[in-house]
Amino acid sequence: MKEITKAQEEILKALWKIQEGAVSDVLDALQEPKPAYNTVATVIKVLEKKEYVSHKTFGKTNVYAPLVTEKEYAKFVLKDTVRGFFNGSLNQMVSFFVKSKDLSINELEELKTIIVDEINSNSNSKTK
Numbered sequence: 001m002k003e004i005t006k007a008q009e010e011i012l013k014a015l016w017k018i019q020e021g022a023v024s025d026v027l028d029a030l031q032e033p034k035p036a037y038n039t040v041a042t043v044i045k046v047l048e049k050k051e052y053v054s055h056k057t058f059g060k061t062n063v064y065a066p067l068v069t070e071k072e073y074a075k076f077v078l079k080d081t082v083r084g085f086f087n088g089s090l091n092q093m094v095s096f097f098v099k100s101k102d103l104s105i106n107e108l109e110e111l112k113t114i115i116v117d118e119i120n121s122n123s124n125s126k127t128k
Contacts, residue, residue, distance in 0.1 A: 001072075044064055
C-alpha cells in the first residue's frame, strides 16, 4: 500500500461510509466545509492510481468503490507508525502510551482481554 494524504484519507472514509457512489455521492458524505466537486473528483482519481479505489462506468457516470477495507488500511497505518516511531516494536508503542498515561486502567484491561482471547483463539485453531 502507498501512503495517502489526510485529504485522500477523508475521501476514502466517505467511500467506506457509502460503499460506492458517484463523485456527488462522495461529496454528500463529507463533513462541512465541503471541498469543491472538482477537488473531490481529482482526489478520487489519485486514489484510483494508488489502487485504493476502482470504478465502473454507467453511461457518462463513474461509480467509485473502495478496493481497500478500513481494517486493511488501519493495519497498514498502524504498522507504518510502529515502524517509524517505535523501531518496529509493538511493545515500545504500548509502553509509550502506558508511561504517558494515555491509557486508562479500563483500556489496559480491554487490551489484556483482547490479547488473551487472541492467544486462546490461535492455540485452539492450531489444535484442530
